[in-house]
Amino acid sequence: MKRVGMIGAGIIGGHIVRRALAEEAFLVAFVVERDEAKARELGVPYRPARPGGPYPVDLVVEAAEPSALKEHALAVLAETDLLPFSLTAFADPEFEEAILKVGRRCRTRIRIPHGAIVGLDGLWDARAILTQVRVTSTKPPHAFGRADTARTVFYEGPARQACRAYPRNVNVHAAAALCGIGFDRTVSTLIADPDCRTLQHFIEAKAGGVDFSVRVASRSTGGVTGWYTPESAYQTVKRLCAEGGPGMRLA
Ligand SMILES: NC(=O)c1ccc[n+]([C@@H]2O[C@H](COP(=O)([O-])OP(=O)(O)OC[C@H]3O[C@@H](n4cnc5c(N)ncnc54)[C@H](O)[C@@H]3O)[C@@H](O)[C@H]2O)c1
Known part of the structure; x- marks a missing residue:
């Protein structure tokens, strides 16, 4: 079974973990969360919100906020593939350049989720x-x-x-x-x-x-995320664990 690490367990991350547990679709190896109680409620191994690995998984899913993606992305890509949801972070050209460099060097991949849209x-x-x-x-x-x-x-x-x-x-x-x-x-x-x-x-x-x-x-889920995204996010992780699928090859 594929191993997935989570950064962020809010509307999107929490849904991914709960669905994965219910369907036994993949193993959630850890959840990095700023809110410890929220993460522990999910019943999967908890890791405090500090930058840095290790990331001994097949895929790390970031569903926290752009600053969290920036804190973790380079270290994640040095080890494994990354599925980020806080995509606005890539508007920073220095961050995008650093990511491309490490992805090429380590032959790891950034997967771009379709998230709130299709196509x-x-x-x-x-x-x-x-x-x-x-x-x-x-x-x-x-x-x-x-x-x-x-x-x-x-x-x-x-x-x-x-x-x-x-x-x-x-x-x-x-x-x-x-x-x-x-x-x-x-x-x-x-x-x-x-x-x-x-x-x-x-x-x-x-x-x-x-x-x-x-x-x-x-429809809004109450925060910044629409009704479709949490389930689309879960299905994307499941598909990537099963077979690969669409993504952005950096190397
Ligand atoms: N790509 C898309 O289509 C799409 C759609 C909707 C939302 N998003 C983005 O996805 C991200 C998650 O959305 P959400 O609705 O689940 O948000 P949310 O606020 O419900 O959950 C975010 C979680 O991340 C945690 N967190 C924040 N900073 C952290 C850090 N540095 N380390 C560890 N945990 C941290 C928070 O405690 C919270 O539990 C946001 O950046 C949002 O803008 C992307």
Whole structure:
């Protein structure tokens, strides 16, 4: 049975652990958590939230926050593969460069989860011919930490700045940038709409001779994460443990 290590056991991480235990899909070897009580409730080996390994597993799943990904990623990739959910961290070019270097040296892989959206495989496969990618996210104002009383387009520009300004809210933009034409060419639009009841993402991609779009609307789980993501995250880990699957080969 494949061994998986978790960093973060909140909405996404906790769901992955509970589903894995129920289905015996893979072995959860450890959970790194800042909140010890929350982690211990899951009944799997607990590790305090300190950077550094060892990571004696087939895959480490990060579902904490961008700073946690930055703390652990290099040490993880020196040993094994990594499935990060806090993808906005990659908008920092120094971090991305350091990751690529260690991944190449150690022949380990970063797997990019589709997370809150669908269709990343199509973007990835079109990346050599794509000319334009736009990602528009529309959410209730509070989901962006705002208090607008009318529909407000409050950001339009490169995905890189959107990721820096809203690191907890625009992982979909980071995923599209990583799998498509990068953080500087991907155009992000962020809309706060008090009449919006769901977290909505709309990806439009254009290439010579083809264009396609993907829309996902998900109820909020209460925090930054939509209804679809925890289960999609679990199924991604399960699929990677079973057979590999889509991902980003660094070496
Ligand atoms: N890729 C996607 O499509 C996608 C979708 C939704 C959320 N996310 C991102 O995934 C991450 C997890 O989301 P969530 O809804 O499960 O969040 P959450 O707040 O429910 O859980 C995060 C957990 O990580 C723990 N944590 C925070 N910093 C830590 C650290 N340094 N070390 C160890 N544990 C730490 C917290 O105590 C918490 O239990 C967030 O960064 C979120 O923005 C990505």
